[in-house]
Amino acid sequence: MDTNIFIYREDDTNVSPDISNLMKILSQTHTDVLLHPGSLDDINRDKDQKRKEKILSKVKAYPILQNAPIPNEKDDFFQKIGEPKRINDKIDNLILYSVYKNAVGFLITNDFKIHSKAQKIDISERVLYPDEAIEYFKKDLPSTFEISKPIPLLKGYVSDLDINDPLFDSLKKDYEFNKWFTKIAQQGRECFYSKKSDGKLGAIMIYKFEEEPIASIPPYPSQKRLKIATLKVSHEGHKIGELLLKTAFKIAAENNLSEIYLTHFTEAEDKLVLLISQFGFKHAGIIPQNKNEDVFIKKLHPAAEESKKLTPLEISEDFYPSFYDGDKVGKFVIPIRPEYHNRLFTDFYIAGNRQATITEIEGEFIVEGNTIKKAYLTNSGIQKLNLGDIILFYRSGDLKAITSLGIIDDVFYSLSDSEEIQKIIGKRSVYSKNEIESSQKPLTIILFRHHLNIKNPVKLSELINSEILKSHPQSIQQIDDKKFIKFKKLGEINECFTVH
Structure with missing residues (x-):
């Protein structure tokens, strides 16, 4: 287990209910929980003495992975994930290397960079967010064990949603979100969403059908498309992002559309780009008049000449559901x-x-x-x-x-x-x-x-x-x-x- 799941705001003195729930499940399923020795080295380097003591008090109950694999710099692992830029990256690599070398079965971490690296070396199925770990290990719980279930995906209208929900906070930084939200709510725009156990939004997909050109560089001509206007997931672990994409693909297929697209302000470590790239979305340009916002397009079926150059598996990966x-x-x-x-x-x-x-x-x-x-x-x-x-x-x-x-x-x-x-x-x-x-x-x-x-x-x-x-x-x-x-x-x- 990566110690980062214990690290919250500095004024947080207690482990969150989700982590407590996870710990109970791991205990009930007799799962051995280990810490990598590099994690403790990382904590001990923290110059904030109060925070360091707090974190150490949370992790001291867990045994250390003995005989952690010693890195072999010639291993393909290091060529694929690249050189570490900081000491933290080096420790993350050592933790992930323990999974790669099968010293442990799974790694539980909130660290997006580790999840991204796991995908590069094809072990992402064994690197879990805490919520994913809850879903994975709860299958072996005794029948008497009580655990809350995630709320299913719901279809509704934008007007059903609270504009002040924390899920929208980051979106308000990029453009006039409140004005746009009010406009589409009044238009009766549909959406799919899910909620967390506290009633707050866990994920949202707002979509619409378009026929106009995409005013990007390069430009794309008029065509019937499905636009994903908003795709946001705050509740990792339930694969809701994948489910929302699956829903979008189904909507497009049922309406005989050949393209889906979205625009996005890409960040350095971008979870959305990592998700959509697994299902055929390609970077297709920028919109200069909107602070160089990135355009990502997914085609639902290849051109005749293009299909001849692809393997059957590549067609499935890039042009799903085709x-x-x-x-x-x-x-x-x-x-x-x-x-x-x-x-x-x-x-x-x-x-x-x-x-x-x-x-x-x-x-x-x-x-x-x-x-x-x-x-x-x-x-x-x-x-x-x-x-x-x-x-x-x-x-x-x-x-x-x-x-x-x-x-x-x-x-x-x-x-x-x-x-x-x-x-x-x-x-x-x-x-x-x-x-x-x-x-x-x-x-x-x-x-x-x-x-x-x-x-x-x-x-x-x-x-x-x-x-x-x-x-x-x-x-x-x-x-x-x-x-x-x-x-x-x-x-x-x-x-x-x-x-x-």
């Missing part, structure tokens, strides 16, 4: 039990066989189920899966239909070590530690992006009548391109978002 479905990728049907389907695909609505709207989803807010990036575990012995392949999830039991489509990000075969499995799936997991430890081994891990729920779920009877399947799939089955084309027609998949 995906490549030509003969370069395999197509596989994966059976999944209803209880796991409910957790992985929380935005699928079974009653009446239609998808849910955001406001119709009730019950527990399952963070991993609302995200784009997911993980699935299987006992199947098949080893034909490759990056960029299409996976079709067949819901067994009640519905007996193919309901959802994903694209494989990565796959790991024949794993029996529960700790290794936990490390690979990290924040994508909907599975508890106990479920992983008690499951039949070996397991295959499929990391994938959930691209869409099937508009018209294809029932088993249709699959058999169309000769796509011979019977109920009991394990992962591959289907050929001709069968997949039949499936697309039956499922009414929008061809605007497929690349051949």
Whole structure:
């Protein structure tokens, strides 16, 4: 655990309720909490004696990581994250190196720079904000343990919101926010938002449809686009930023739009840019008349010539929700039990066989189920899966239909070590530690992006009548391109978002 989660305003004498809640969960789940020796060195260098004593009093109960990995300067790790500029950066690198070298399973930190570096070295699934750690470890809590649940994403109007909410404070520094907020509230502008346990806003997305040109350098001509006017998240850990982007992509797809854009005053360590860059937003110019505000554009499908230069996985990453479905990728049907389907695909609505709207989803807010990036575990012995392949999830039991489509990000075969499995799936997991430890081994891990729920779920009877399947799939089955084309027609998949 990074000691920065204990550091608050200087007049704060108590650990925050969220951190206290996290500590209770870690204790209840018998999770070993360690501090890196470099963290104590960092604290001891603090010239503010009062603050130093306060922080040391908060962390002294935790054991130190013994035999912390000694850095090897030739390691790829150091080439990827770059040279440290300050002594604090060097200590951060040492802490992150302990995760990279598997001396620990996870790192809990509020430090954005560490999260950014973790993404560069592909271990971001194991570096958690405190709220993410709460969500991850609470899966193994005893059933009698009480914990507050995050509030689901809500759809409403800007006029429903309090302009004085702390979430808006930073936005008021950049432009005439109050005037703009009042204007769009009176226009009846819609938005999506979530609230924290104290009733304050945790996240907000305000959007609108546009047809006018973007007056940037370089300029972009008139075109129907979705503009994300405001995207702000203050409550890390619940993947709400990813959920808001997923919602924006869905709105654009349903309205047959090919572009989404936003403008943003980029900072040196910018969480929003880190988030949107994972899902295909590219820096596209600046707006000089507005203090050189940056423009970020995401295209929802590539041009014909552009698609020829990209791998199937790159198309999925850069142009989500579009995906490549030509003969370069395999197509596989994966059976999944209803209880796991409910957790992985929380935005699928079974009653009446239609998808849910955001406001119709009730019950527990399952963070991993609302995200784009997911993980699935299987006992199947098949080893034909490759990056960029299409996976079709067949819901067994009640519905007996193919309901959802994903694209494989990565796959790991024949794993029996529960700790290794936990490390690979990290924040994508909907599975508890106990479920992983008690499951039949070996397991295959499929990391994938959930691209869409099937508009018209294809029932088993249709699959058999169309000769796509011979019977109920009991394990992962591959289907050929001709069968997949039949499936697309039956499922009414929008061809605007497929690349051949």
